[in-house]
Amino acid sequence: MSESLLMKGNEALAEAAIRAGCRFYFGYPITPQNEISEYMARRLGEHGGVFVQAESEVSSINMVYGAAGAGGRVLISSSSPGISLMQEAISYIAGAELPCVIVNMSRGGPGLGGIQPSQSDYFQATKGGGHGDYRMIVLAPATIQEGCDLMATAFELADKYRNPVMVLGDGMIGQMMEPVVFPEVLDATELPPKPWATTGAKGRKRNIISSIYLDPEELDAHNWRLEEKYRKIRESEVRYEVLHGDDAEWFFVAYGTVARICTAVIQRLRKEGVKAGLIRPISLWPFPDEAFEKVADRAKGFLTVEMSTGQMVEDVRLAVNGRKPVYFYGRTGGAVPTPRSVERRLRDMMDGKVPSQTDYFDRVGGAK
């Protein structure tokens, strides 16, 4: 049995990637995820792997394109502004159907923003941050242990669907320390072969990795073939957790760090007899609509809590589809919703009031 180790989130995720067979890492410094690069620089060589610090995020993600196309199990990590720079290549990677895992330890934006935890990259991650019709699988851990477990899942899904997979954390997940138990090191030689990779055309026809289709009919066919793949992912790869799904009437909807705050609030509310529950999407794309189907009839209302001005709440509204009220509460820029503020919003909702969206307008007055 593996022992439990106390580790910083970023380092734990890097170790989990190595244990999941990742042997190639490309990065560029940006806070708050530098420990991933630093860990890889120290440790990847021990496993026969390669660490490259690129000259920019643009270059690093294009190295990922090349390495993934050459058949490597590849990881890249960055934080929000760096992920923005990578969007063109992520679109190419999706278009050329290459497997890779991208970690975004997101921080507050827009622009240079701040370096504190944020969830304001939800749209970018789940709605196609780059150009064209493509989708990226997005997994959001709420604990460091879950992040490590999802790292292996991310590599498996990337290979299975030949698609980029993002592990979307936030500065909190990256920077805090928690106990974690790692799986055994995966035998990288036992991974399924990649006969499509550009490894030199010895004894076979040449392989070509490309995303260009100048003929409209061909590009249309390519896009609909991709869409068919995305449909299969929507069908098979939805991941979520529901707390108190059997009796809850008032649901929080939250992912990652914020889901933990909501869980603490639920424990307190339950002691006072409030039937509160939680829907925690783990796969942000595909979004777990089915979690809402199961509870929508009984639920009296949903309160989406995010470290953003309201991004995932749009998907929650689509899933609930007008059947029950959906409200939102959020903080941004590194400000984290407090349990007290979260509880007050739920109690407002229970009292039939529209909860205020943010503490900011509470302080300065203005729109609700």
Place this chain on the structure above:
Amino acid sequence: MIPVYTRPKSLTDVVTHYCPGCPHGIAHRLVAETIDELGIQERTVGVASVGCSVFSYNYFDVDFQQAAHGRAPAVATGIKRVNPECIVFTYQGDGDLASIGMAEIVHAAVRGENITVIFINNAIYGMTGGQMAPTTLVGQKTTTSPFGRDPSTQGYPVKISELLSTIKGAHYVARFSLHNPANIQRAKQGIKKAFQNQIEGKGFSLVELLSTCSTNWGMTPQNALKWLEENMIPEYPLGEFKTGEGE
């Protein structure tokens, strides 16, 4: 009868999309001959760029990856780091390499990345219809320098080989021209050296090939070759700028 001139094994038997009179065909042939002569077809991986050579993967009978605009050296880095036994080359034009891809080419050289770069410099953006490139000569008319490139607002031509030869990590940097048979032969020797270096693990090698774009220069192919000789070579002197000797 013994054929003395045949299609290189590493070129596919298809009609290219290049304009009549375009030297891309010559450059392709030189690279393919080199791959054949060095016996590396089964372990070569090419990286196509964005520009007229975007479809070069259709013409080389080797594994290929098509890269985003300017990023071919980064893509080649990824391929080479995963499979060091592969011989990896990029094939890039001057818009791709000398403008949008300047960071990638400079830093591939800085890292001494063991790859081969074939750089076609024809002083213009061909694929997009003849816009000014960083390599466009002073006074040269293009669709975005319709009155001739004016240094006071548009600067001067960038000399990639000279620039890269200042970088310690670059092992071999040389400029050749494709305007006549004698120079084509010299270019062939340079290309071969650039691939041989990679086989021997010597590091980053770049061959710049002066070329023409008769379509966008608005000249006949013959006049374009003459214009290259009379105008480009004085600006872009030929020769080996860095040979890795004595290092």
